[in-house]
Amino acid sequence: MSALPLPSRRGTGGTRKVGRFELKSELGRGAQATVWLGYDPRLQREVAVKVINPDADAAAVAQWLDEARAVSRLAHPNIVPVFEADQDGDVSFMVFEYVAGATLGELLRQSSGKGLPIKDQLQKLMAGRSGGENALSDECLDALKRFCATSENTMSSIL
Numbered sequence: 001m002s003a004l005p006l007p008s009r010r011g012t013g014g015t016r017k018v019g020r021f022e023l024k025s026e027l028g029r030g031a032q033a034t035v036w037l038g039y040d041p042r043l044q045r046e047v048a049v050k051v052i053n054p055d056a057d058a059a060a061v062a063q064w065l066d067e068a069r070a071v072s073r074l075a076h077p078n079i080v081p082v083f084e085a086d087q088d089g090d091v092s093f094m095v096f097e098y099v100a101g102a103t104l105g106e107l108l109r110q111s112s113g114k115g116l117p118i119k120d121q122l123q124k125l126m127a128g129r130s131g132g133e134n135a136l137s138d139e140c141l142d143a144l145k146r147f148c149a150t151s152e153n154t155m156s157s158i159l
Helices: 058-072 104-110 118-129 138-147
Strands: 016-018 021-029 033-040 045-052 082-088 091-097
Touching: 021 045, 045 058, 058 082, 058 091
Parallel strands: none
Antiparallel strands: 016 021, 021 033, 033 045, 045 091, 082 091
16 A cells, blocks of 8 residues: 655654654555554554545545544444544544454455345444444444445454
């Protein structure tokens, strides 16, 4: 995967940065954004940094930030929390807990729920991995569908 253009701002040792976060390597790319393995030097931990594509217009950025606000209000053991949403110059980004593992898309392709609507597949997958106790509400599923433009962007090892 080749890197999308990012701010020319560099940290110590030439590391690319957005906000205070160092960008270490690209994890994935979707229609709207690129996700990077990042490092938060303040809290000394790895994070996932989602950087909106540089060609996004103001309306797309506003919608993206609205979705970030919606996801940040969700509290569920199977949803990775949003730590921060910000802008660094003209670059908009979100910071999440970093979770290593398969993407949701990979799990859905392996799921026995093939052919079902995405909402039903998500419900079945989540319930199966949590013993049925942590199934998602319709509100959570709708927010996830809006937030995940492609299921490839969603890490799932905590499911």
